[in-house]
Amino acid sequence: MKTLLLRSLCIAGALGFAASAGSAKPIQEKRPVDEDVLVTVKNVNGTVTIEGWNEKQLEVTGTLSGDIEDVEISGSSSRMTIEVQFPRHTRHSSGEADLDIKVPVGAGVRVEVVNCPISISKLRGDLELEAVNGDIAIAGEPARIEAQTVNGKIEIDASCAHVDAQTVGGRIVIRGAQGDLTAATVGGRIQVTGGKFERVRLSSVSGTIDFGGELAGKATFEGESHAGDIVLHLPDGVSADFDVSTFSGDIDNDFGPTGARREYGPGRELTFSTGDGDARVRLSTFSGDVQLTKKAQAESER
């Protein structure tokens, strides 16, 4: 399946031969694209910043430094790929590509990078972001977010209804999201504030999980951790069925009973309901503590 190629232009070719190591080469490229274009960006070292605008244009500006060969921009008005060309014949590239990219607000964006922080704002389409060593920061109103980074952290300040964020060591901070949220980490901590959710799955191994959002009517909430604490800040009038278990942690509950010890072995379980038991909350830890705290009235109305 071949997409129609409008133009495939190697920037180094247009500017002449590659600059010697140490000098920075500016980039300035523009292409007409559809308002729902799918844009793929690939980079190894540097930064990737993507912003939505109201033009039906793709604009790439920024600088290339070191021994970067070029940035290849290719594709059609419905699918564009921006790929930084790193020299393959050296083991250690000294180059960096700092890319500032503007795409139509409705664009779908896919980013694959190694050592680059990714920053996205003012977009309304779907985002798929992958970094090895880079922080991911997202603002705006994307329709869907799938973000993964190994060593970096993820910060989402966006009213997005489908979020899936994964890290290994970095923290995950989510503000203002809603709907469907999945966040998983091994060593980082997860913090969720604001928003109203229908489905939440939060998983950590050693980091704390701190949830301060709201649960919609028949929401389901699953929180799992090994050694990290799980802290939920819920409004006083929350209506939910709670199922909490921990092997060696403590359970602290503002909403009523503190849980019974298992009869014939270690561990604590707590099952209770508030209101009409509309939402379902299931929490499980090995050694982390579980805290169910009541949000102050003012706080929950913020």
Next chain:
Amino acid sequence: MVEPQIGAGSRNPGAPPEPDARTIDQVRARDAQEFERLYRAYAGRVYALCRRLSGDPVRAEDLVQETFLRVWERIGTFEGRSRFSTWLYRLAVNRATDVLRAEIRRSLHETPGEPAEDAMPVARGADPGVRIDLEAAIGALPAGARFVFVLHDVEGYGHEEIAEFGGFTVGTSKSQLYRARRLLREMLSR
């Protein structure tokens, strides 16, 4: 099922014998000794291919190692429907293409008929009567022309396959081949 133990026809005098199914199974089972034997049987062929495609003996060494590592990783996917040597050389060409892609693409955009700046014939020996040899001339070709020439005239691939490897059209493959031959003719007639 035993692979036929033949040299691969008149274009390949002295080709290494195809490994049999037992050898492939052993390599799949992570037998490093068998894998070394396989490496020794084919290293020269793969090196020649990589050196001519890349025009650079140092890069060629990296390409040889990377190719055999891919063999080790992907031997599980080799089903014996084609010859092992065919599969191996494809891995080598694909790896070399990945590495050379940017250069090849750049050289395709040069106007045909104008020798590229990097198609400088290797300096002649002290005796001006000595012509540069074909290997050196191939090494001096622009990347795209060299890519097609090596695969077509040296290795015997057809234009359809070459176009698939390189990610360009059959028409481009043919014009690059003719360009290579023209440039070689010029270099070798000095």
Next chain:
Amino acid sequence: MRHEDFRAHFHELVDGGLSEAQRRELEAHADACSDCGRELRALREIVAAAQALPRSIEPPRDLWPGIETAIGRAAPVHARVQRAPHGWRGWFATPAVPRWAAAGAMALLVIAIFSLGRDLDRNRSAAPDGGASNSTAPFPAAVSGLELQCRGAGQLLQASLRLPVGPGTRAAATSLADGLISGLSILDRSIDETRQALASDPDNPALQRMLTARYQQKLALLHAALLRVETT
């Protein structure tokens, strides 16, 4: 026939692909025209010389040691490709299983490798009884399968991380290795603790579920890293 026509087609004359009539016309022109005849001979010589080049060139130095290092000097092992045990799929219902676990396990064939080779996991999780992979009770059968898969994935990853490839992969490999080692050591600690707890409370279904989930997370982490290294 004009010279330009001849030059436009004489490559095809050498390569084949012309009709009988076209061939005869071109050959006739080459016989009659000394310039074109000379060009045709020169072309044929170049093509013949290319075909006669040695197909094999001994590399200037022995490249085997680099390859051997990269494949990890694995002792002879037996690899078996095996589908996930049926019961395991049921565990995906476990709450909060990371997406990586589902995607990673489904995307790659499960490989069970018995090996004496090195392990990426330096903090080998030791079962309380000291055995490395005790597949009998009290651990769920799925766990020993997962354990073996983790070891296999770890080996593959170790080999992949040592591939002498381009700068992107080298950079990725170093940060991946650091991130992985810290993530894996956290997971291994949690696996150790859970196994110890299970040893004194073997019928605890919550603990069994937690242990399986930790192994799945570990395997998912290794698989995700493998995919990342391969595609960088």
